[in-house]
Amino acid sequence: MTTKNLLVELFVEELPPKALKKLGDAFAGTLADQLKALGLAGADSVVTAYASPRRLAAHVTHVWLKAADKAVQQKLMPVTVGLDASGNATPALLKKLQALGADVSNPAAAVAALKRAPDGKAEALFYDSLVTGATLDTGLQKALEEAIAKLPIPKVMSYQLETDCELPGWSSVNFVRPAHGLVALHGSTVVPVKALGLTAGNSTQGHRFEAKVAKVVIKDADSYAATLQQDGAVIASFAERRAEIARQLAAAAAQVGNGVRPIEDDALLDEVTALVERPNVLVCEFEKQFLDVPQECLILTMKANQKYFPLLDATGKLTHQFLVVSNISPSDASAVIGGNERVVRPRLADAKFFFDQDRKKTLESRVEGLGKVVYHNKLGTQGERVERVRAIARAIAQQLGGEALAKAADTAARLAKTDLLTDMVGEFPELQGIMGGYYARHDGLGDEVANAIEDHYKPRFAGDDLPRNNVGLVVALADKLETLVGMFGIGNLPTGDKDPFALRRHALGVIRMLAEKDLPLDLNALLAGAVPAFGDKINDATPALAEFIYDRLAGSLREQGYSAQEVEAVLALQPQRLGDVTKRLAAVRAFAALPEAAALAAANKRISNILKKAGDVDAHVSDVLLKEQAEKDLYAALKSVVPQANAQFEAGDYTASLQTLAALRAPVDAFFDDVMVNAEELDLRLNRQGLLKSLHDAMNRVADLSRLAA
Structure with a gap:
């Protein structure tokens, strides 16, 4: 039985741009999966998704007219x-x-x-x-209904269709946007399926203004994209349209010259791709006087409000030119360019006005106002929160740098949230911290405090930079610890995919700062030290919080390429200095490669089980109670090897410490071959258990080696 390629297109009104790519992939993927499940398409069938602002489509190769019985x-x-x-x-x-x-x-x-x-x-x-195998008519109908039903629609809208019956009336349809056309072609043959009150045909509509014909007729499934581009002036493929925009952006920047480049923003590029059917990049500009405003403000207003691509010079500084991705390509683009320049000017003027107004008040003068802003109904106001962050920051700074660091950190912590009361941050919440840094410099507070205020939200996301100086590091740690300890203390924990206070991100931020900066701070002490700042507002939930942080750390380490066994072995001990974790992991990996590793890991697991059953065992050994030669040899080996391994451990050379302990393999094997641990004589049994406890303590300082046992 021969096969033909299939094309299905749903033509609709403008789809939500931020959801377009996901909608297109889901529509095509579900449609193809359903056809394969019905036996109408084979495992080798290739599905191609198309998504433009006004259409979702799928092209599926090797589709049968009827599935085999x-x-x-x-x-x-x-x-x-x-x-x-x-x-x-x-x-x-x-x-x-x-x-x-x-x-x-x-x-x-x-x-x-x-x-x-x-x-x-x-x-x-x-x-x-x-x-009997399904026919394409019935099978595609089922697949189409399933593809529409499973679309990840962000918000459904209802609209009315006039019925075709003799009596006039209306029927209600629920979909992401009103649908106006349906195409279904098997080769060149129309498949008579129906959806959303529409019956399939072979024609669609092209670009609203630049299509060559009002009705674009698709000759067959394989000519869909080419016909739509030629007659309809539409690039149907999301990926091709995105690549074309990126190409034009680079070409336009090169035409401007002087090494300028468009700002890199994948999310913005995706959104603009979802807004245009036939992209045309144009160069626009604004008055240079606006460059006196912090470039973060100008960039954000151009990207968020206008979907423009600002141009940066070779040093990363904003220029007075920007790129617009137009949906039309007139022979004379001056009107389009002028219109966009007029539209952006009031936005930039607003930003300049906010910046000028905000600088009329110092950050210090805004501190009192934080007491009128509610942070959380159980945790009080932002003013109360600031006082807690200050207390936590001072304690951390005293440990890391003494009184000088504590004083600077206290100043930065007191002012860090004041920019929340500024007009600029009120308009653009994404600029919190950044604007605080600008206003701190304007107030003459110096770069150290200004940078700390700007950086105290860092790291804001995975891969973000850490704070630039120790003051910022201390305040960032204090800020995240206040959030974590406070939210855990009132039982406001993340569940499933819901994490409204970004506690997972805060935990990863704490981990990164402690680990990457190798700070000499113990995690449990750090968490416990933050609790008193809350008074009686919270319960002490630091054990659960510590577990939460170690879980986040475990996930992060696995993403970095460490095996689950390696991670479990190290984190089973819950090391307090997170800067040590990667060194411990490296030591465990090196130890696992030794020929003695497997036997020692298995023995360690056996010892753990023995000690668990024995209960509370004292790591004490009496020479006179050592009867068997194997236990004497093991004890002698411990006295010889362990001091050296411990010295290496204390010096932070975890790899050498574990490799030194590998010499215990032979006496450990001999001990288990020749010695009965649970002897009938109580004193012998306790002594042998004490010997194993001494061995267990020595072997598991770097990691729980029993976790490496197969």
Whole structure:
């Protein structure tokens, strides 16, 4: 049976731009999966998704007009239930066969057609039938309905369709946007499917203004994209349209010259791709006087409000030119350029006004106002929160740098949230911290405090930079710890995919700062030290919070390429200095490569089980109670090897420490071969358990090596 390629397009009004790519991929993917499940498309069929502002489409290769018939064997019931003592069909069997569509007019013949075979418990009756393969008409109808039903629609809207019946009336349709056209072509043949009140045909609409024809007729499935581009002035493929925009952006920047480049923003590029059908990049500019405003403000207003691409010079500084991705390509683009320049000017003027107004008040003068801003109904105002952050920051700074660092950190913490009360941050919340840094410099507070205020939200996302100086590092740590300890203290924990206070991100931020800066701070002490700042507002939930942080750390380490065994072995000990974790992991990996590793890990697991059953064991060994030569040899080896391993451990050379301990393999193996640990004599048993406890303590300072056992 020959196959043809299939094209399905749903033509609609403008789709939500931020959801377009996901909608296009989901529509095409579900449609193809359903066709494959029905046997109308094979495993080698290739699906291509198309998504433009006004259409979702899918092209599927090698689609059959009819699926192959399929032989199906169905278990009916045990023989003892289906047949009586004489071998005749019981009423239960006849009823079952009738439900399956079998001819039961001759019960004896019906029974003869059945197969008998064991099903693992007893002999059962099986019915063979031939299921007729689905036709493309019915199969595509089902697949299309499923593809529409499973679309990840952000918000459904309802609209009315006029009915085709003799009596006039309206029917209600629920979809992401009103649909106006449906195309379904198998090769060049229209498949008569229906959806959203539409019947499939072979024509669609092109660009609103630049299509060559009002009705774009698609000759066959394979000519869809080319015909739509040629006659409809639409690039149907999201990926091709995105690549074309990126190409034009680079070309326009090169035409401007002087090493300028468009700002890199994948999310903005995706959104603009979802807004245009035929991209045309144009160069625009604004008055240079606006460059006196912090460039973050100008960039944000151009990107967020206008979907423009600002141009940066070779040093990363904003220029007075920007790029617009237009949806039309007039012969004279001056009107389009002028219109965009007029539109952006009031936005930039607003930013300049906010910046000028904000600088009329110092950050210090805004501190009192934080006491009127509610942070959380159980945790008080932003003013109260600031006081907690200050207390936590001072304590951390005293440990890291003494009184000088504590004083600078206190100043930065007191002012860090004041920019929340500025007009600029009120308009653009994304600029919190950044604007605080600008205003701090304007107030003459110096770069150290200004940078700390700007950086105290860092790291804001995965891969973000850490704070630039120790003051910023201290305040950022204090800020994230206040959030974590406070939210855990009132039981406001993340659940599933819901994390409204970004506690997972805050935990990863704490981990990164402690680990990457190798700070000499113990995690449990750090968490416990933050609790008193809350007074009686919270319960102490630091054990659960520590577990939460170690879970985040484990996930992060696995993403970095460490194995689950390595991570479990190190984090089982919950090391307090997170800067040590990667060194411990490296030591564990090096140890695991040693020939002695497997035997020592297995022995360590065995020792752990023995000690667990024994209960509270004292790591004490009496020489006079060592009877067997193997236990004497093990004790001697411990006295010889452990001091050196401990010295290496204390010096932070974890790899050398574990490699030194590898010398214990032979005496450990001999001990378990020759010595009965649980001897009948109590003193011998306790002594041998003490020997194993000493061994266990020595072996597991870097990591729990039993986790490496197969």
